[in-house]
Amino acid sequence: ITGRKVIDESLYEELEEVLIQGDVGIDAALELVEKLREEVKKRRVDEPGELRRLLQEQIRQILGEDTAGLRVDEARPAVIMVVGVNGVGKTTTIGKLAYHFKRSGKSVILGASDTFRAAAVEQLEAWGNRAGVPVIKHSAGADPAAVAYDSLQAARARKMDVLIVDTAGRLHTKKNLMEELKKIHRVLGREMPGAPHEVLLVLDATTGQNAVNQARLFKDAVGVTGVILTKLDGTAKGGVVVAVKRELDIPIKMIGIGEGLEDLRPFNAAEFVAALFQ
Amino acid sequence: GLAEKLQETFKKLRGKGRLTEEDVDQALKEVRRALIGADVNFMVVKDFIARIRERAVGSDVLQSLTPAQQVIKIVRDELAALMGGSQSKIATASTPPTVVMLVGLHGAGKTTSAAKLANLLRRQGRRPMLVAADVYRPAAIKQLQVLGEQLSLPVFSMGESVAPPDIARAAVEKARREGHDMVIIDTAGRLHIDDELMNELEEIASAVRPNEILLVVDAMTGQDAVNVASAFNERLALTGVILTKLDGDTRGGAALSVKALTGCPVKFAGMGEKLDALEAFHPERMADRILG
Numbered sequence: 001i002t003g004r005k006v007i008d009e010s011l012y013e014e015l016e017e018v019l020i021q022g023d024v025g026i027d028a029a030l031e032l033v034e035k036l037r038e039e040v041k042k043r044r045v046d047e048p049g050e051l052r053r054l055l056q057e058q059i060r061q062i063l064g065e066d067t068a069g070l071r072v073d074e075a076r077p078a079v080i081m082v083v084g085v086n087g088v089g090k091t092t093t094i095g096k097l098a099y100h101f102k103r104s105g106k107s108v109i110l111g112a113s114d115t116f117r118a119a120a121v122e123q124l125e126a127w128g129n130r131a132g133v134p135v136i137k138h139s140a141g142a143d144p145a146a147v148a149y150d151s152l153q154a155a156r157a158r159k160m161d162v163l164i165v166d167t168a169g170r171l172h173t174k175k176n177l178m179e180e181l182k183k184i185h186r187v188l189g190r191e192m193p194g195a196p197h198e199v200l201l202v203l204d205a206t207t208g209q210n211a212v213n214q215a216r217l218f219k220d221a222v223g224v225t226g227v228i229l230t231k232l233d234g235t236a237k238g239g240v241v242v243a244v245k246r247e248l249d250i251p252i253k254m255i256g257i258g259e260g261l262e263d264l265r266p267f268n269a270a271e272f273v274a275a276l277f278q
Numbered sequence: 279g280l281a282e283k284l285q286e287t288f289k290k291l292r293g294k295g296r297l298t299e300e301d302v303d304q305a306l307k308e309v310r311r312a313l314i315g316a317d318v319n320f321m322v323v324k325d326f327i328a329r330i331r332e333r334a335v336g337s338d339v340l341q342s343l344t345p346a347q348q349v350i351k352i353v354r355d356e357l358a359a360l361m362g363g364s365q366s367k368i369a370t371a372s373t374p375p376t377v378v379m380l381v382g383l384h385g386a387g388k389t390t391s392a393a394k395l396a397n398l399l400r401r402q403g404r405r406p407m408l409v410a411a412d413v414y415r416p417a418a419i420k421q422l423q424v425l426g427e428q429l430s431l432p433v434f435s436m437g438e439s440v441a442p443p444d445i446a447r448a449a450v451e452k453a454r455r456e457g458h459d460m461v462i463i464d465t466a467g468r469l470h471i472d473d474e475l476m477n478e479l480e481e482i483a484s485a486v487r488p489n490e491i492l493l494v495v496d497a498m499t500g501q502d503a504v505n506v507a508s509a510f511n512e513r514l515a516l517t518g519v520i521l522t523k524l525d526g527d528t529r530g531g532a533a534l535s536v537k538a539l540t541g542c543p544v545k546f547a548g549m550g551e552k553l554d555a556l557e558a559f560h561p562e563r564m565a566d567r568i569l570g
């Protein structure tokens with residue numbers, strides 16, 4: 001894309017392919033490039049290098065500024081529910097989040113509401129140990145909503161600043177599992193009006209267009225307040241979050257960039273868009 | 279869906295008289311949009327379109343009263359042919375045990391698929407042993423052990439402080455001694471760009487010479503599928519793919535991307551979280567699913 005001498009159709013096609021390659025999606029890519037064409041005409045742009053800059057700016061506008069904050073300073077405990085489909089990185093991200101909040105001076109407690117998957121509780125406990133935070137759990141097969149309820153009680157009793165509730169991975173198309181999620185959400189809200197204060201949807205950067213379906217259905221079910229995009233340390237760009245933001249207005253709050261306790265960063269739209277074009 | 283789009287496209291085009299090759303190229307743009315929309319990699323789509331173009335601009339289509347249907351049929355048949363042509367079977371070693379190794383990105387479904395595969399093979403009369411070679415992920419060994427318990431199948435483990443190639447080697451020796459004719463090795467999730475961890479996979483493979491190395495791929499994987507598939511294939515002699523989480527609504531274009539890049543057949547489809555949710559892969563069903 002650099003080193004181009006003239007603005008021609010092949011330059012637009014090249015830009016479109018960069019977007020598609022980054023999982024922005026073909027419809028979104030076509031729309032963005034179409035809008036770029038109009039901008040180029042309107043502003044009488046004649047410098048090929050300017051096109052990439054204009055396109056990046058368009059995407060930055062969609063993603064929004066300063067979306068990275070998490071609402072943990074208003075209520076006590078601030079209750080965060082972490083949701084998403086299977087294997088995207090929820091449990092690992094909770095470990096990182098716990099560490100992140102502890103580092104900022106807050107007390108944190110975790111709720112092991114994945115009572116279904118083999119060794120899910122043990123996995124969360126291992127992360128609790130690494131981050132130095134307690135974990136509330138029941139025995140295997142227990143009602144996830146009951147664990148969530150008990151975690152909230154424990155958080156209050158121990159005057160914790162933040163409660164993070166881990167939930168089992170579930171495909172958004174499974175009605176009974178989405179009902180189970182709604183129940184957890186309801187139980188938290190009934191016990192503490194306003195809870196959960198954040199419902200974070202974890203999306204895997206390697207996921208393609210299905211991420212939009214995931215976001216839509218999780219939003220319909222429990223109202224997603226933010227996205228955490230994981231596995232950005234791979235080669236996938238996670239461009240599908242552009243559609244998630246544009247169509248569902250869900251801000252991207254943080255990114256996961258590895259398997260370690262510290263591999264969590266606030267989302268930075270400028271960096272994200274630059275990476276999309278690398 | 280694509281069928282309706284093509285009907286629309288051809289209706290507009292034929293309004294002006296006979297169909298031309300340029301008209302078909304217009305229609306093929308819709309095919310491209312559908313395939314990329316289904317997460318097939320855009321380079322794979324380019325090759326695919328080039329492949330079908332000759333048939334698509336043949337007289338069968340240009341002179342047809344139902345050109346949209348003709349094009350759909352060409353696309354569907356070619357998709358199914360590209361993804362098909364193999365059996366959902368595990369190759370058997372000439373001297374037991376047969377060794378199967380599962381590899382892939384984080385969270386793809388390796389551990390669950392290892393247990394499902396063991397379950398399936400036991401149903402087919404084999405005596406499988408599961409091997410816990412993920413020494414990195416917290417409670418990964420425990421996860422496989424719990425699944426083994428649920429299935430009443432043995433899980434070989436040496437804890438987290440022994441190197442995976444040594445674990446694999448010891449497991450195969452034990453399997454040989456104890457009459458397990460199937461050894462299924464679960465490995466840790468890893469990035470294809472992590473040199474050290476990719477080396478580890480090569481070391482495990484050279485230690486136990488697997489009869490099958492299966493790449494486990496999440497069906498919702500997007501454009502990146504080609505990078506992952508080619509990197510794993512360059513390092514290892516992949517023999518097949520397990521495509522997981524097909525019980526969702528993802529179109530699953532990654533299936534075509536992976537087949538195109540590795541030449542490896544998708545051997546099994548993960549269709550749920552339960553341990554009996556592993557099915558044979560059906561290329562025609564996958565083709566229909568990708569086309570939406």
Ligand SMILES: Nc1nc2c(ncn2[C@@H]2O[C@H](COP(=O)(O)OP(=O)(O)OP(=O)(O)O)[C@@H](O)[C@H]2O)c(=O)[nH]1
Pocket residue numbers: 084085086087088089090091092093114117120167168169170202230231232233234255256257258259263384385415467469
């Ligand atoms: N490279 C990399 N791996 C990650 C990242 N986040 C999570 N993982 C890995 O992804 C895999 C799955 O992580 P989990 O935390 O178990 O995912 P989950 O969503 O809780 O999974 P389920 O509870 O089974 O639905 C593990 O191997 C993690 O180490 C990340 O940002 N980068």
Ligand SMILES: Nc1nc2c(ncn2[C@@H]2O[C@H](COP(=O)(O)OP(=O)(O)OP(=O)(O)O)[C@@H](O)[C@H]2O)c(=O)[nH]1
Pocket residue numbers: 086087117169171382383384385386387388389390391412415418465466467468494522523524525547548549550551555
């Ligand atoms: N719905 C559905 N879930 C699946 C399927 N296969 C695996 N899962 C789920 O996906 C999640 C990840 O599965 P794992 O077996 O832990 O994945 P993994 O590849 O071993 O993960 P790492 O070891 O961290 O790389 C778990 O919640 C599984 O229950 C499937 O076919 N359908």
Ligand SMILES: [Mg+2]
Pocket residue numbers: 090091092114120167168169
């Ligand atoms: Mg989990």
Ligand SMILES: [Mg+2]
Pocket residue numbers: 388389390412418464465466467
């Ligand atoms: Mg695993």
